[in-house]
Amino acid sequence: MAPPSDHDHHGHRCSHDHDHDHETAHSDHVHGPECGHGPGHSHGATGSPAAAFPWSRVAPCFLLLLWGGVMVYYFASGRVIHYLTGFGGFRLQTLICGLLLCVLAAFELLVRPVPAGSESESDAEECRGCGGDHDHSHDHSHDHGHGGSSGGWVAKALTFLILAVPLSAAALYSPDRYSDQFFINKANAVTSSNTGALGGGGVDLAKRAAKARPLPGAADGTAAAAGGSTAFTVDELERLSGGRTPEGNIPLQLVELFYMPAQTRDVQEVVSTQVIETTGQAIKDKQDPTKMRLFRLMMTCCAADARPISIPVEFTEAPPSWREMGWYKVTGTVEYREINGEQSTVFKASALTPGKPPRQQMMY
Amino acid sequence: MIPPVPSPTGDILFAFLSIVLEGAPYLLLGTLISGFIDAYLPSNAMDRLLPRRPIFAILVAGLLGGFFPVCECAVVPVIRRLLKKGLPLSCAVTYMLSAPIINPVVVLSTLSAFKGQNPVFMTCSRLLMAYIVTVIIGFIVSRLRVDRVLRDHVLADGETSHSHAHGSHDQRVTHALRVARADFLDTAMYFVIGVLITSVFNTRLVVLPQAQGAIGLLSGNDALAIPGLMALAFVLSLCSTTDAFIAASLAGFSWVARLAFLVFGPMADLKLIFLYSSVFKKAFVARLILGLLLLVALLSVAWKYAAPPLLNLIHGPAL
Structure with a gap:
């Protein structure tokens, strides 16, 4: 088999055996009862006891609020003047970004639980409707640890710390000026x-x-x-x-x-x-x-x-x-x-x- | 709240926070674009947009930044999503490297930064060299096996491409925001690592009298100045929209060395290593950086000797 060149690599164009193998493997996995969610991920009624507390939702939410909160605070308290110039809208960008991150966090917290279950059902229906030429594990891989699809709890904890610790330390202990x-x-x-x-x-x-x-x-x-x-x-x-x-x-x-x-x-x-x-x-x-x-x-x-x-x-x-x-x-x-x-x-x-x-x- | 007393550690935190406050909005912009691409762009959009022949596709990809301007922090989540939508890898890499330079915002900032120092020549040289470099890299990447370049989970994303071009408006927005959220946290992790290292270098190393002495020594000789300023660009990790102002103020360095700084910096720097690692395998990132280093250095030397005679041909001695 010739090595796949990048131009004809992606699924919709493929005619390689290699790619078909992958697709079959994936579809097996994806159209299973969990609908693309790996074990340990609870949503709706399919939650296992081990995942009673929805870490997968609370952690991102916390991080988004932390980042958004820091940005809004630095703008609102006026401390941003020591960090960014007043030209080119840099300070305003910070405020807007902070607010948007808070909105994303709220969205994550409030909106997601309900559609998560219903959406996968409606998606499944659509999938049947369009002939199954694509499969259906879209994006849920993102919930499985940010360090990569193989990320276990160590990778998740590390990601969480990297996103939370330096920013918190800087927000709490930044002196607003150089020594x-x-x-x-x-x-x-x-x-x-x-x-x-x-x-x-x-x-x-x-x-x-x-x-x-x-x-x-x-x-x-x-x-x-x-x-x-x-x-x-x-x-x-x-x-x-x-x-x-x-x-x-x-x-x-x-x-x-x-x-x-x-x-x-x-x-x-x-x-x-x-x-x-x-x-x-x-x-x-x-x-x-x-x-x-x-x-x-x-x-x-x-x-x-x-x-x-x-x-x-x-x-x-x-x-x-x-x-x-x-x-x-x-x-x-x-x-x-x-x-x-x-x-x-x-x-x-x-x-x-x-x-x-x-x-x-x-x-x- | 009274801020703490300045200290060497405080310098690092101060520099870190300032880059985060500046860069995070662009990161979020990139991930929002990425989310909406995922929700609204049909899978075959890229096929329709780009020429069929790979060579022409790469040549066009190098210019896409002119129409979809994004800076180097924002481009990484965007290309990840475009890869999923069927953008060929070679074109994705070319777009990723060129978009932070070949875009209207950078053209304007370079023109105004070099006011009084041949602004048009510097800007054109920067765009032209960036285009040549990124297209060459694109051709090289098109010869590589995809599975040796992309990280496994990105590869899997591409293979399981699912179009969200159907579904109600609300569902699509919901999906776009969810993707944006995931991408933001994913990319922000690499961003944080890169910015942290940059802040340490910036506040503890580059300002040391010895380091400043070394920079001063380099300025006289282009054989040292070109790699020297490229190394500086790598460490400083400036944003491509503002690095021209720093380059313009580097007293004593020749225009070629500054040009190398302006072309290399937006394609490869400390924070980008980590951002690139969110999409590409480590071995590829290392080779990419090395390749860019050699290519930009060689082209800078070539341009140093080729540009003055060319300009003479066009309109008399200028430099």
């Missing part, structure tokens, strides 16, 4: 490039400006260069940054300054004329340890993909003393310079004040 050691390691990691990639999109000032303005395409650099009156203005910067601080500075996120070289020329120019204020952690510059860089972690979609971004800080006077990994607020102006072959934002600081760690450890 300081992780931050120190990340801070000293290979520096990210600032060309191109604009994170989740929310950091793109020009894009935000274009959205906020009635004229389409107004943020385009070429339009500004051509002397159009639609160029980025100080007023817009004020509005987009959420308004000036009491001291009259423009508060910007470190990530917005980091990606400034990727902005259009008019945005860069407006930002460089203003007194800017930003917060981050101070770290030593790897090439020149006397110099300071301001560092933060940025996530693209979830906390696990956090990557370090930092900009060099230069002081107009003698640099003040600072603590490695301490949180600081810097005030001053920005300029753009080529460093190691890449355009970079340089912060010319006039003041350095110890700051409080922000509520959200990471930016996005």
Whole structure:
């Protein structure tokens, strides 16, 4: 007999002896009194005493509720902000998924017992109706342990533990933030490039400006260069940054300054004329340890993909003393310079004040 | 509830939970699609959809992601169900590997991530290379015996294929939800193992100064950078819809090495090993990963030398 090639393998096309053997074997099994359910699986009236407690239904139900519950809880409690970015609907997806899992659990608990018995009867009738060219063990194999069709109680218990333990542990004991050691390691990691990639999109000032303005395409650099009156203005910067601080500075996120070289020329120019204020952690510059860089972690979609971004800080006077990994607020102006072959934002600081760690450890 | 104090173990749990919160919705989406495929798609739908000749069927399967976009976590339960509906194994593998890259969401995210770094070239290279790789793998798989590739219970599923294309609407929805429930828990188990290992690597190994030093050393030389970034993609187990943002920020690495990262990552990584194991035999998964590694590396080197002259032909020096 030739080895079955994959194209003519599946039942409905088969003409191989090999496959027929299988089908016969299966039909024997399937059209037995248990209707495809293995021993030990109780449903309806056919339950054996050994399976009086319906583990096969309660365990999946518990797991679905656990997963759904964790997801809904993390969304509802607001803790999700530490795990996922606000862009791209990631947080909302979590809520929807959690709710759907709860619905599936409820469905499993409430709906299934009744149709399970009646459905197999009606299926059996349909089967007689359609000539028996297929048999009828559909999907019940799934109830027999997730590790494989041969799964005994060990495999079932293992599956249950793998699905229940890590998630419960994480949900109960996740600190919602990384440890300081992780931050120190990340801070000293290979520096990210600032060309191109604009994170989740929310950091793109020009894009935000274009959205906020009635004229389409107004943020385009070429339009500004051509002397159009639609160029980025100080007023817009004020509005987009959420308004000036009491001291009259423009508060910007470190990530917005980091990606400034990727902005259009008019945005860069407006930002460089203003007194800017930003917060981050101070770290030593790897090439020149006397110099300071301001560092933060940025996530693209979830906390696990956090990557370090930092900009060099230069002081107009003698640099003040600072603590490695301490949180600081810097005030001053920005300029753009080529460093190691890449355009970079340089912060010319006039003041350095110890700051409080922000509520959200990471930016996005 | 006040969250516990940060600790090294806390880092792992934090990273683990963040990937689960991000990935579980896609896993559920995949299993819901899988459930409804099972309930509504007639057994012979795949025959009608795909060309009769195996070669053309594989060529078409590589493009299906454009019409049925799913990312790499969601695709595994879907192909399991499609196999049951008569999709030939070779086409299933080609679709499984290509769909996470050749799909509209990934095209858009790659374009925007590489803004300012030849976005169109990077995106086209990524799609083209993914297509070539997955089609070659499809041809190889079509020469293999099905029973040596698929796990026994998946094989049995295929042989006992039962169409639910009859029955009332309610029965079908009931059936779809039941299949989705079973598939979700089944796939989630492999997902959990993969994510757990990824979180440990991510928070304890990749961030170590020594590991970072090694990554820095690799960046200069493509002979090291290409396998290096493929290994990184394997360990990081990023989602194919967002990995382009990470690739774009890998300062110092050549475009070829980043391309290898972008093509290899969505097809093979730590969490996928476990997800693939829910459908395929272990020996096949191991050979598949090894084959992908060699193929992507070789094609990347070839593309490194072939692309610049080709681009010159089209529109002057670009790179």
